[in-house]
Amino acid sequence: MTNSIHLLPDHIANQIAAGEVIQRPASAVKELLENAVDAGATEIKLIINDAGKALIQVIDNGKGMNPIDAQNSFARHATSKISSIEDLFQIRTMGFRGEALASIAAVAQVTLKTRQAQDELGTKVEIENSNVNETSPIACPVGTNISMKNLFFNIPARRNFLKSNSAELKHIIEEFTRVALAFPEIYFSLTNNGQDVFHWEGGSFKQRAIHVLGNSYQTKLVAVGEKTDYLTISGFVGKPDTAKKTRSDQYFFVNRRFIKSPYLHHAIANAFEGLIPKENFPSYLLYIDVDPSRVDINVHPTKQEIKFEDDKIIYAFVQAAVKHALAQFSIAPSLDFSLDADFQQLDGIQKPFTEEQRNSAASSSLYAGFTQKNQAHFIPRVSDAEKKEWKSFFSDLPTSGDENNLTSNSDSFIVKSSSMGLYKESNGIKVNEDTTLLQVNNTYIIAPTASGFIMVNQQLAHERVLYEKYQKATVHPHATQKSLFPVVMELGVADAILLEDIIEDLAVIGYEIEPFGQNSFIIQGIPADVISGNEKNAIELLLEQFKHFSGDIKFSKREKIIRCMARQSAIKSGQSLTQKEMHSLIESLLECEISTLTASGAPTYIDFKESYLDGLFSK
Numbered sequence: 001m002t003n004s005i006h007l008l009p010d011h012i013a014n015q016i017a018a019g020e021v022i023q024r025p026a027s028a029v030k031e032l033l034e035n036a037v038d039a040g041a042t043e044i045k046l047i048i049n050d051a052g053k054a055l056i057q058v059i060d061n062g063k064g065m066n067p068i069d070a071q072n073s074f075a076r077h078a079t080s081k082i083s084s085i086e087d088l089f090q091i092r093t094m095g096f097r098g099e100a101l102a103s104i105a106a107v108a109q110v111t112l113k114t115r116q117a118q119d120e121l122g123t124k125v126e127i128e129n130s131n132v133n134e135t136s137p138i139a140c141p142v143g144t145n146i147s148m149k150n151l152f153f154n155i156p157a158r159r160n161f162l163k164s165n166s167a168e169l170k171h172i173i174e175e176f177t178r179v180a181l182a183f184p185e186i187y188f189s190l191t192n193n194g195q196d197v198f199h200w201e202g203g204s205f206k207q208r209a210i211h212v213l214g215n216s217y218q219t220k221l222v223a224v225g226e227k228t229d230y231l232t233i234s235g236f237v238g239k240p241d242t243a244k245k246t247r248s249d250q251y252f253f254v255n256r257r258f259i260k261s262p263y264l265h266h267a268i269a270n271a272f273e274g275l276i277p278k279e280n281f282p283s284y285l286l287y288i289d290v291d292p293s294r295v296d297i298n299v300h301p302t303k304q305e306i307k308f309e310d311d312k313i314i315y316a317f318v319q320a321a322v323k324h325a326l327a328q329f330s331i332a333p334s335l336d337f338s339l340d341a342d343f344q345q346l347d348g349i350q351k352p353f354t355e356e357q358r359n360s361a362a363s364s365s366l367y368a369g370f371t372q373k374n375q376a377h378f379i380p381r382v383s384d385a386e387k388k389e390w391k392s393f394f395s396d397l398p399t400s401g402d403e404n405n406l407t408s409n410s411d412s413f414i415v416k417s418s419s420m421g422l423y424k425e426s427n428g429i430k431v432n433e434d435t436t437l438l439q440v441n442n443t444y445i446i447a448p449t450a451s452g453f454i455m456v457n458q459q460l461a462h463e464r465v466l467y468e469k470y471q472k473a474t475v476h477p478h479a480t481q482k483s484l485f486p487v488v489m490e491l492g493v494a495d496a497i498l499l500e501d502i503i504e505d506l507a508v509i510g511y512e513i514e515p516f517g518q519n520s521f522i523i524q525g526i527p528a529d530v531i532s533g534n535e536k537n538a539i540e541l542l543l544e545q546f547k548h549f550s551g552d553i554k555f556s557k558r559e560k561i562i563r564c565m566a567r568q569s570a571i572k573s574g575q576s577l578t579q580k581e582m583h584s585l586i587e588s589l590l591e592c593e594i595s596t597l598t599a600s601g602a603p604t605y606i607d608f609k610e611s612y613l614d615g616l617f618s619k
């Protein structure tokens, strides 16, 4: 008889546990920074190589460890921070689960050097695969210096899962920023591949916020501060004009711990209602302090989610505090007139559009003629219900899925230039250029054809047109117009890294963007057919959409960018169009290689054939 159950050796158990705590270099960074904070450091330096894949090192001037603790710190469930279950509800430290060092020692080659102030000599511990290779006395400064090399060196499958250096670096910077924002009194620095990325002197919350968000926030933060017996809330919200198309600058801390809480985010968004356009995100940096017994931080291995004793109270409180802050600074909805003034300055608001620009635009391409108005305020999506009805109207067009389904159909595309007053023919559809077109709801265009009519969705149609245009640009780079007054754009750290990553691809479609100091970029040129004046907004939107896409591995980076650009630059529903613009749109659409669907598979128009229409009226 053979037994099949056995106890896993420690190093394997630790590797498995590490899967929860250390998913990527950034998770190790977070744990090590938090340990340094817990040790009372006033100076914390983070050094990484190859986005943390080769090296992550944290040097602190905290209280250090004695030789025994130095060794024990790597054992599983080894912690100095709690000793009973009651302690769990009085936690004031970042760590308490005693898992981080054990996990790190299971998946990297670790060297720890540490000394307490009262000891003359420090201790060095070398550990790999959960095995201590060496412990020896060593001369070193007070504090702890821990370095981990070759993360996941012994778990190739995990190592292979790591993303590109720029993606991993982005995560590291995110974690670094969160800890730095929670503890502004501590000096933090970050060095990547020998280059100084950040060094932030200790100071006030506001000073740290400006370091992280950028100087442009100097005058754009509104202080939030309310105190009750139950909890204290402090921090800042950005004035409405700092609202972004991306979620980047949103930070919420509870007892100095960064947490993710869609629920509380909603409370803040609610307080901003009416002050910023619907699709924008307010920026905020809010700190809640509450008796630790009223929150449970142990609901998630990485401690980014917490449970409040009563989250409705917190919700109401956060919302009221933010509203109050906005009101005090005359940005409240009750003062509608001043709000209007603020509103007018938002980037998404209509830019001046001169007759001259209009003319040159009209001749250069379709797009320009459509850019006049408020497009940032209207991003309609066709609801699923509507789509379904549409589909039943389809006669011989493919109705779903990606455009690949179309290949069998592509033989039937006839694209020829105009003669006899017919300008284009695609899928056998002809629209006479003299015909008066009808725009319905500023959304659909009804165009009579030789055999019935087509109903075109103006936004989706334009998306297809632009998509093909940008696609061609990847073969023949798109023309750039140099900006007379280059625009400087300052982004959050995460967005800055993302933008850097796609800068070359944007160049192909005509955006000339250059890095310009910390998290700033200078826009030197924009695609020839984009009206200047709105470029910042356009890029913010692009980044936001790109993020939604970025998990999708089906598509190349360039394909994603093209799709985003097309979606973002397309004229929107709600935009009133002239006859000329409508004709021009339909002409360009029917000229497309695939005119019937957008790149993501939504129909661009529906063909109502006479035979179908007749059928509707039969008895």
Ligand code: ADP
Residues within 6 Å of the ligand: 031, 035, 036, 038, 039, 060, 062, 063, 064, 065, 073, 074, 078, 079, 080, 081, 094, 095, 096, 097, 098, 099, 100, 101, 102, 143, 144
């Ligand atoms: P936790 O932080 O949850 O207690 P860790 O595995 O992160 O667990 O660390 C284990 C223990 O090692 C800590 O409780 C602490 O006593 C000690 N330790 C870790 N890092 C440091 C540091 N930078 N300075 C001083 N002590 C440290």
Ligand code: MG
Residues within 6 Å of the ligand: 031, 034, 035, 094, 095, 096, 098, 100, 101
């Ligand atoms: Mg810890």
